[in-house]
Amino acid sequence: MDHSTWILIAEISNFIATLFAIVFVADLLVGFVHWAEDNYGQVHWPIIGKSVIEPNLLHHSKPKAFCKNNWWQSADYQIMGALTLMVIASFGGWLHWELVAVLALAVNGNEVHKWSHRSKQENGKLITWLQDHKLIQSRRQHSNHHSGDKNTYYCTLTEWVNPILEKIHFWRSLEWTIEKVTGVSPRVDPAVLKRQARERAQASTITLPEITYSAHASTVYLEAV
DSSP, X not given: OOHHHHHHHHHHHHXXXXXXXXXXXXXXXXXXXXXXXXXHOXXXXXXXXXXXIHHHHHHHHSTTGGGGSOHHHHHHHHHHHHHHHHXXXXXXXXXXXXXXXXXXXXXXXXXXXXXXTSOHHHHHHHHHHHHHTTSSOOHHHHTTTTSTTSOSOOOOSOSSHHHHHHHTTHHHHHHHHHHHHHOOOOOOOHHHHHHHHHHHHHHHOOOOEEEEEOSSSSOEEEEEO
């Protein structure tokens, strides 16, 4: 191969690597916002407390509740944040197509998130095909976020960013650092607190034996209820 061919291969490889980086950063950005809301957001905060944090908490107890929202209702704050960043970037001279692509994907994070809570019938053939072929996050992977303590798998766009972050304990390391520096601990989700309270109540229940008598003998049997 001549020199121009090698240059072409290098340019194509660089473009593909750039696309992967854009998707990774966009999903990481979506996950970071999701993580911050889940672990540090408070309902009493002005503006976003009632409009963002409270619906987010409701989502963990009633996961399909936000599926009724249209695209604008799901992306309004993301759009305002993206536009703000683009204005700042334009003044700084670093408003490039890569940043615009990252923000365009991130703005749609909640829309893809909704798809992971809908049935195949609700999503239709195209979205289902994308999920089944792992081109966007599947319903199965996102279910990891809603299990256990609801503190994993925060990214909602792709199928491959979450496993990387969980493998390196990214979120736990970030929480540890914040707690060491500021003394602020991550908030336990109210839905998890309710589940833990039910489990403690069930564990503290004492089962008394039931006394039964044999019809053919004088032996007394103790049987657990």
